[in-house]
Amino acid sequence: MLDYRTEAPPILRDFLVYHETIQGHSRRTVDEYYLDLRNFFRFLKQSKGLAAKDVPLNGISIDDVDLALVKDISLTDIYSYMSYLSRERGLNNTSRARKVATIRSFYKYLTNKAKLLDVNPVQDLDPPRQKKTLPKYLNLEESLDLLDSVDGKNSSRDYCILTLFLNCGLRISELVSLNKTDVRDGQLRVLGKGNKERMLYLNDACQKALLDWLTERDALTLADQNALFVTLQNRRRISKAAVHKLVKKHLTAAGLDSTQYSSHKLRHTAATLMLQNGVDVRTLQEVLGHDHLNTTQIYTHVDSDNLRAAAKANPLSGAKQRKRPKKDDKDG
Structure with a gap:
C-alpha cells in the first residue's frame, strides 16, 4: 500500500x-x-x-x-x-x-x-493547451422525465438521491458522505473538497424527498447508523459505484442516453437550471462549492437560448440607421 x-x-x-x-x-x-x-x-x-x-x-x-x-x-x-x-x-x-x-x-x-528557493524556476511554465468543452446537461423536461422514471425497489431512496443531485448540484463524493445529522432545519450540511463545509437551503422538493426516504430508512436495522444513504442489501453506507449504477439505471428507464450522462452531469444540470432561472453566478459559486469563480463561469456559456434572448433584449436590437441630412458644401 x-x-x-x-x-x-x-x-x-x-x-x-x-x-x-x-x-x-x-x-x-x-x-x-x-x-x-x-x-x-x-x-x-x-x-x-x-x-x-x-x-x-x-x-x-x-x-x-x-x-x-x-x-x-x-x-x-x-x-x-x-x-x-x-x-x-x-x-x-x-x-x-x-x-x-x-x-x-x-x-x-x-x-x-518553505522559503527554500529564492526564485521559482517553473513560474513561467505553461500547461498543455486543453480543448474546452461545454458541460453536458439535461434540460428541464428531461430532468422531470428522469424523476418520473423512478419506480419499484429502492424508489424512495433513489428518488431522493436524484432530487438532491438535480436541486443542490452535489458532487457524488459529497452525497455518499452525507450523514443523517447533516439534515437540519431545512438545510443540508455538505462537506466538500478540502474538507470545506457549506450549508445549502433545501427547497420543498428536497425536503419532501428526504422526509419520505428518512421515514423508510429509520424503519430499517442499519449496520451504519450515521449514513444518510445506505444500500438496502447490506444496510451500510452507499458507495459511489452503487450511486453511479442507479443513476445509469434511471437514465435508461427515462429513455435518456446513459452513455452521455452521469451523476456529475446531474450536477451540471442543477447549475445550468439555476442560472437559467435567475441565480447569479456568485451565488451559484457558493452553492456548488467552487473555490474560484472562473470554475463556475463555464456554466454561463451553456445556454444559447439565454444568450439569444439577451441579444434581443438590448434596446438597440431593432434600431435602423437614420439618415442624416447632408451638410452643405460650404460647411466642408
Missing part, C-alpha cells in the same frame, strides 16, 4: 504533509501528488545521468532526491518530461496538464512557503 510518509524523501514529504494537514486535501489527492512527483524525479535522474539508462523508470529510487537536485531544473527539463509523457506514455493534454499542475504546486510551495 502506498505510504508517502515512509517512502518519500524529506523534501517531497514535507510538501505532501502540508497539503494533507494544512490544505486539507484528501489522502487520495495527496497520493496522486506523490505519484506525479515520484515519476517526474525518476525521469529527471535518468535524463541527467544520475541513473542508468537501461534501468526501467519505475525501478529508479528517489530516496536521494534533495534540494540540490530540486534546484537543478529548467523549463527545458520539464518540456522534455512532457514530451516523454506524450510520446512514450501516450498521455493526453488533460492528463499532462494535471502533472504540470502538481510540479508547479511543488515549486510554489518551496518558494513561497
Whole structure:
C-alpha cells in the first residue's frame, strides 16, 4: 500500500504533509501528488545521468532526491518530461496538464512557503493547451422525465438521491458522505473538497424527498447508523459505484442516453437550471462549492437560448440607421 510518509524523501514529504494537514486535501489527492512527483524525479535522474539508462523508470529510487537536485531544473527539463509523457506514455493534454499542475504546486510551495528557493524556476511554465468543452446537461423536461422514471425497489431512496443531485448540484463524493445529522432545519450540511463545509437551503422538493426516504430508512436495522444513504442489501453506507449504477439505471428507464450522462452531469444540470432561472453566478459559486469563480463561469456559456434572448433584449436590437441630412458644401 502506498505510504508517502515512509517512502518519500524529506523534501517531497514535507510538501505532501502540508497539503494533507494544512490544505486539507484528501489522502487520495495527496497520493496522486506523490505519484506525479515520484515519476517526474525518476525521469529527471535518468535524463541527467544520475541513473542508468537501461534501468526501467519505475525501478529508479528517489530516496536521494534533495534540494540540490530540486534546484537543478529548467523549463527545458520539464518540456522534455512532457514530451516523454506524450510520446512514450501516450498521455493526453488533460492528463499532462494535471502533472504540470502538481510540479508547479511543488515549486510554489518551496518558494513561497518553505522559503527554500529564492526564485521559482517553473513560474513561467505553461500547461498543455486543453480543448474546452461545454458541460453536458439535461434540460428541464428531461430532468422531470428522469424523476418520473423512478419506480419499484429502492424508489424512495433513489428518488431522493436524484432530487438532491438535480436541486443542490452535489458532487457524488459529497452525497455518499452525507450523514443523517447533516439534515437540519431545512438545510443540508455538505462537506466538500478540502474538507470545506457549506450549508445549502433545501427547497420543498428536497425536503419532501428526504422526509419520505428518512421515514423508510429509520424503519430499517442499519449496520451504519450515521449514513444518510445506505444500500438496502447490506444496510451500510452507499458507495459511489452503487450511486453511479442507479443513476445509469434511471437514465435508461427515462429513455435518456446513459452513455452521455452521469451523476456529475446531474450536477451540471442543477447549475445550468439555476442560472437559467435567475441565480447569479456568485451565488451559484457558493452553492456548488467552487473555490474560484472562473470554475463556475463555464456554466454561463451553456445556454444559447439565454444568450439569444439577451441579444434581443438590448434596446438597440431593432434600431435602423437614420439618415442624416447632408451638410452643405460650404460647411466642408
